Amino acid sequence: MITVEHLSKQYGAATVVDDVSMAIERNSITVIVGTSGSGKSTLLRMINRLVEPTSGRVLIDGNDTTSEPAYLLRRRIGYAIQGHGLFPHRTVAENIATVPRLLGWQAGRIRARVDELLEVFQLAPGEFAEKFPHQLSGGQQQRVGVARALAAEPAVLLMDEPFGALDPIIRAKAQDDLLDIQRRFGTTIVLVTHDMDEAFRLGDHVAVMSHGRVLQYDRPAVLLTHPADPFVARMTGSADRAMRLLSLTTAGEAALPGSSDGPAIAASASLRDALSDLLWQGAESAAVVAPDGTACGRLTLAAILAHGRPS
């Protein structure tokens, strides 16, 4: 659990982060979203003290982050950034091994961890371990960047627009991978983005920032149905908020008992995708199918539409 208490950052007369307090839940993804200049990156960088706050404090599991030297703190916190920041003179394996080496792990343990992470990120160790960053594609570089951030098994991972430099298709894949990783390692992730779709796709909780202040911090559905502020409403998009709301629920969660001879829809698909599928196929209902192929209920158009209204 990360507790941010009355955190502020001023550069001269400019207040970049203005009295922010928030509690970030363990084992969840919290997304800080805002326009450029909203102070979201500064807020993130105050958590690992790349930026020292002007006032306020950050507690991780109850311990004040200023109770140890900043560089020791940072070795316990993963950090991934836009443009990956890989060391160009080091191989993929050496890049990933950065923090374990700083922590003085045994060589064998480092090698095992590097191979494990390469496997997790679908980079065959035999092929990629000895490559240099410039020999990789943008998507691969980004994956190595995240693998490096996770190398020392940090409980907390900070990500600053990690997918900003990727094209839409690779970005969607990277986001899926991140969700898998989070489930697999149970890491507490704090991610900064300016992309509301990304925030809704990834965030268990979303904080909307503007001019250094957190305007609203809540579950995505609440942001949509009860925006606390006109700016939040604008950010979340009033035109397609019904569709966004649908995208927050999966077919499995909304499935009704019974069966249907309509098209099959994966339980993990969002209601938005399910609706699109039904419209396209001209069907009234669909069968919801679990990952193992067994039917686990049905969905009707009316049931889907009911989820698109604020309750």
Place this chain on the structure above:
Amino acid sequence: MPAAPALLRFAALALLVAFLLTPQSFAPLFAPLTQYGAPPIYDQGDLLTLALAQLGTVCCAAAASTLVAVGLGILVTRASGAQFLPLSRTLVNIGQTFPPVAVLAVAVPLVGFGERPTLIALFAYGLLPIFENTISGLRSCPPVVLGAASGMGMNARQRLISVELPLAMPLILEGIRLSLVINVGTATIGSTVGAKGLGEVIIAGLLSNNVAFILQGGLVTGLMAILLYEAMAAFEQRLFRAARIE
């Protein structure tokens, strides 16, 4: 500068080695340049010994220049040492603009004749390219990479040693190469104050009006400079080919 074709480099090296090992076999070539039966090949000392002595002096001076210039370059690119940048730059510039001959004149009364005044002159003369290239190299490290290094938990020293210096290394080595090449030629003036070197050959030629001697001293120095440059360039290329960090 594109690397000279390998064949040409090899020919230059072969020529230099052959001349230094068996200078007398080149006597017919230099004989037309002499008058009144003067010796066509320098005979007051071993050319190989002189060439090696000169190379040794240059390398010692370059090592000292490198230590000081890289150290200064690191210091003035740290936040804590930035205030020393103007002062350091002025000192290093003086080292470059103050003629080495004048440095010899100043140094001899202080440290006496021989190698030492030459080392001082070459040291001062060789600082500038290394210093400036060190600064450029350290400043050209991508901020996102440095940010990542800090974010990973490297402290300032670890960041310098394992990220900044390796990334700046191509430029630093280039500075050392420039400094070496400039000083191979400059080192010949050391012979005026008694340092062993090919300057001796040139001075002997000037004193006895023997063009063959002057040419021998000049050519051997020139070939050494070119080959040193090529060797360093090849070494750098090999070093950075894999990572391609330039």
